[in-house]
Amino acid sequence: MVKVLPPPILVVRTQRSARRWRKALGIALLWLASLAGALALQHWIVGVGENWNVAQSQKDHDALLQKVAIAERAEQVARAANVDLQQNLRDRQEEIAGLRADLAFYSKLTDGRSKPEGLAVHGIHLLPGAATRVFNFSVTLTQTLKSGQVASGRVKISIDGVTAGKLSTLAWTDLAPNQDASGVPFSFKYFQQVAGAVMLPEGFTPNRIHVEADAGGDMGRADQDFAWADALADKDAPDVQQ
Secondary structure, X not given: OOOOOOOOOOXXXXXXXXXXXXXXXXXXXXXXXXXXXXXXXXXXXXXXXXXXXXXXXXXXXXXXXXXXXXXXXXXXXXXXXXXXXXXXXHHHHHXXXXXXXXXXHHHHHHOOOOOOOOOEEEEXXXXXXXXXXEEEEEEEEEOOOOOOOOEEEEEEEEEEEEEOOEEEEEOHHHHOOOXXXXXXXXXXXOEEEEEEEEEOOOOEEEEEEEEEEEEEOOOEEEEEEEEHHHHEOOOOOOOOOO
């Protein structure tokens, strides 16, 4: 006899919808959190990059300003050095001109072919004194008429100029009232520089200097006119005028 097995028993179970929704919600929240984290990370990276760019730009700007300041300082130093060089060149040129004039003067004295001459006024130089409107002068006198003979005498100056819009002349006694009225003494064999000082009155503008030297005897006398501007050795001295 054949034994027949009973039919299988089927069990039908229903899934809970609440669990399914919780799982889906968890996955969605996890995805949103990861998305928010990615966005935050991206924003942080961009901010760091921008801050670095700003800092680097400021650093480059400061370095450029420093280079500009150094270049400007170098230009100022170069300009000042150029001014000093130009002034030194002018000073050397004036010195050379003065040495050439002195050489010509001494060559004239020692040149045996030159015609002997008696007392002569070679030149005059002026320098501003310590007081206002006071000037120190130096007159160069020469003689080659008689070798070894002493020329003695006195020298004095007068100055032509303008006072209150009118031409006027100041005599030696007007210029040096406290000095010897006969002039400054000299005594030499070949040449001498005679020094003295004069004071100009207020309101007087000098134009020309007249130098008169008198040795008497065979040496005789000599006189010479010089422009005030040419006689003024200090070219930077202010003009004497009101």
